[in-house]
Structure formats: C-alpha cells, structure tokens
Amino acid sequence: MEEPVLLAISETVAVSRLRSILESSGYAVHSADHLSQAIILFQQVNFVMIIVDSNLSGMHDFDFVRRIHKSEHRIPVMVLGHDGSLEAAAALEAGANDYISEQIDERELLARVNNLLFLFNYGKERKNQKIELRDLRIEPLSRQVFREDQPIELTQREYDLLLYLSKRANQVCSREEILSHVWDYDFHTGTNVVDVYILHLREKVDKGRKWKMIRTVRGAGYMLKTADST
Structure with a gap:
C-alpha cells in the first residue's frame, strides 16, 4: 500500500515537481494550495509526512506547522523554504523537523524523506514497547x-498520568510538571x-x-516507586 504524503504548497510548479519525485518512489501524494484545504486533508487522511510551503496561502507564522506539532498524531513535517537561515530557524522553532530549499535535488529530497520516516517509525516502535515495573505492566499500543x-480499567486521563509516572519511575514529578505534560497546562493554576x-x-x-507504587514526596510531588532504595 502506498504511503500518503501531503504537499501543502501553493505554487503549482513546485507541487508538480515534488509530486513527480515522490510518486516515482511509491508515495501517494495529496496536495493543498491553501491552509483551509490542508487542514481538512490533515483531519481526513493519516499521512506519513507533510511538506509545507513557508508561503502557503492562509498560513501565518507557521501556525499550521504548530498545529501539526501539537496534535496527537506524530507526523514528520518538512518545510519548503525560500528565505534562508532566519526562516529555517522560525520553521524549526514552530515544530518542523526539516527545512529544504526549492533547489533541492531529487536524491537529497528522497534521502531526507526516508531518513525522517525511519526516525519517526523507530520512535513509534520505542513508544509502543511494553513497560514492566515490578508486577505492573503497561502496553502502550x-x-x-x-x-x-490482572487487568486494571483506567480512564484516558488516569492512563496518561500513570504512563507519565512510569516513564519517570523512581523520579520525583512535581505537580507543575504533571500538569504541563499530562494536562498540557503551561502554569500552576491552583x-x-x-x-x-x-x-x-x-x-x-x-x-x-x-507494595504501594504511587508515593507522595512531601513538599515535592509524586513518584512511581519500584525499589526499596531511595
């Protein structure tokens, strides 16, 4: 099955060139020439990669890149740029994983695409590995x-909290850190x-x-404890 890639690019010449390169390598290419269309496709199709034009119509300050980066779907994003290092820095700060120029040749483009997909797929495999701590087992997949x-029924938020603690087993997690990573709060709300x-x-x-695994560390936060040693 061909892997779908989204070209969120307004310039028809660039779309035609990149489409030809990617389709010749077995990718199923979708294209959008405006931010609104790109958002609709992003919501409808499980893309393996998105290539975004820095001049995409309707996009401001890489807001589409930020949206992808913050979504629950971890997708590599490559920005097709035009203005050099300052723009590249802004794209990467917004969450892009790579930045390429219009003049990139076919071999380099495919090498970058394949490298990003390898890194993301490796990360997904690591993310989905079972976590076993004493007699606790978590299966992320x-x-x-x-x-x-014995199975334990948890709500989505309970699961997210337990997973966060388990990945930091035997480490103190402050309330602020937990709020930031599990609830996506940027500050302590009281x-x-x-x-x-x-x-x-x-x-x-x-x-x-x-054995009680979930411990309170007075004045500091909480910890998922797996051993008697401190």
Whole structure:
C-alpha cells in the first residue's frame, strides 16, 4: 500500500515537481494550495509526512506547522523554504523537523524523506514497547494496564498520568510538571486535579496490594516507586 504524503504548497510548479519525485518512489501524494484545504486533508487522511510551503496561502507564522506539532498524531513535517537561515530557524522553532530549499535535488529530497520516516517509525516502535515495573505492566499500543497480570480499567486521563509516572519511575514529578505534560497546562493554576487523579490511581493500582507504587514526596510531588532504595 502506498504511503500518503501531503504537499501543502501553493505554487503549482513546485507541487508538480515534488509530486513527480515522490510518486516515482511509491508515495501517494495529496496536495493543498491553501491552509483551509490542508487542514481538512490533515483531519481526513493519516499521512506519513507533510511538506509545507513557508508561503502557503492562509498560513501565518507557521501556525499550521504548530498545529501539526501539537496534535496527537506524530507526523514528520518538512518545510519548503525560500528565505534562508532566519526562516529555517522560525520553521524549526514552530515544530518542523526539516527545512529544504526549492533547489533541492531529487536524491537529497528522497534521502531526507526516508531518513525522517525511519526516525519517526523507530520512535513509534520505542513508544509502543511494553513497560514492566515490578508486577505492573503497561502496553502502550493497546493502552492496557495490568498488575499481577490482572487487568486494571483506567480512564484516558488516569492512563496518561500513570504512563507519565512510569516513564519517570523512581523520579520525583512535581505537580507543575504533571500538569504541563499530562494536562498540557503551561502554569500552576491552583487546581487540585493532580491530587484527585493520584487518589484515583491509588485506588485502582495500589489498593489491596502490599507494595504501594504511587508515593507522595512531601513538599515535592509524586513518584512511581519500584525499589526499596531511595
């Protein structure tokens, strides 16, 4: 099956050239010449890569790149640029993974595309590896959680919180860090939502078991503890 790539590019000449190169290498190419059209396609198709023109009609300050970067779908983004290093820096700061010029030749373009896809696929494989800590097992691909091989039913937010703690096992996680990474809050809002969800997790993960994994570090935050040593 051909892997779909989106060309969010307004210039027809550039679209025609890149389409020819990518289709000759087995990719299924979709194109959009305006931001609104690109957003619709992004929502409808599971692209493996998106190439965005820095001059895409309707795009301002790489807002489309930021939108892709912040979405739950981790997709490599390559920016087709026109103005050199300052623009390249702005594109990368917005979340782009690579920056290419209009003059890029076919061999280099395909090498960059294939390299990004390899890195992202490797990252996905690592992301989906099982996490096993003592008798706790988390399977990211299916979002299933087990303790002593017994399934634990968690809400989406409870799962996200447990996954965050598990990836930082035996490390103190402050409330601010948890709010930022699990709830995507950029500052401490005064909410006790973290404490509430920690209680939920303790009820489901630790209750009735001798080893309590979810610990409070007084004055600092929380920790998923796997060993007796400190």
